[in-house]
Amino acid sequence: MRLIAHRGFAATAPENTIAAIQSAAEYADVVEFDVRRCGSGELVVIHDETIDRVTGGIGTVADSTLEELKTHTILESGERVPTLEEMLEALPSTVEVNLEMKDLGIASDVLDAIEGVENRIVTTSFLLPELRTIREIDPSQPTGLLVSRHLETPITTAVELDCDVIGANYWRCLTTRLVSRAKSVDLEIHVWSLERRLTAKLLECRGVDCISADRPIRL
Structure with missing residues (x-):
């Protein structure tokens, strides 16, 4: 079982920043970060729709230009909101990436960026x-369906979308047949977000492939 650094281990580093991802890559097998489109059109790495929580500023990412975003620092760290291109250039070559698309209409530009x-x-x-x-654009690009609590047919939906990965909350994976059903159709299973090693071990016994955490967990 592999470890995913959720937002670059958000509990121990300024989330979704280059510094966080580079630091997390020394410990984790996979790094995860979130991508949105800002007001001037660039793809940027930030989780929330607004900048309020992580920068102390006020406003939405969609209404903020890249120049405006770069005037803020993330969680008083000195780190700035990176563009997707900046993040990709800074990635250690050995680490795998989970890139979560947070906005509609960005998939094509994401593909261009990661080419x-x-x-x-x-x-x-x-x-x-x-x-x-x-x-539709790139049949060879690995994709993963993230399962919301409202999605009633996650495995069927993932198969219909021809996904390679399915990601779900750890409690759903422990209390339903999601893991066994995912394994029956050869879906890679990613689970979020854990804090306890014991829970991780239970999920490993279930057959989960990757667990996501906000801090390093010894597996």
């Missing part, structure tokens, strides 16, 4: 249209 990158990148999303677009 030629040597790292294995799994493009993931809760947004079904983005996963469909990825598959």
Whole structure:
């Protein structure tokens, strides 16, 4: 079982920053970060729709230009909001990436950005249209369906979307047949977000492939 650094181990580093991802890559097998489109059109790495929580500023990412975003620092760290291109250039060559698409309409530009990158990148999303677009444009690009609590048929949906990976909350994986059903159709199973090693071991026994955590966990 492999370890995913959620937002670059968000509990121990300024989340979704280059510094966090580079530091996490020394410990984790996979790094995860989130991508949105900002007001001037660039793809940027930030989780929330607004900048309020992580920068102390006020406003939405969609209404903020890249120049405006770069005036803020992340969680008083001195780190800035990176563009997707900046993040990809800074990636250690050995680490795998889970790239979560947070906005509609960015899939094509994400594919353009990751073209030629040597790292294995799994493009993931809760947004079904983005996963469909990825598959239509590039059938070889690994994709992952992230399962919301409202999605009643996660395995069927992942298969219909021709996904390689399915990601779900750890409690759903422990209390339903999701893991066994995913394994029966050869889906790679990613689980979020854990804090306890014992829970990770239970999930490993179930057959989970990767667990996502906000801090390093010894597996």
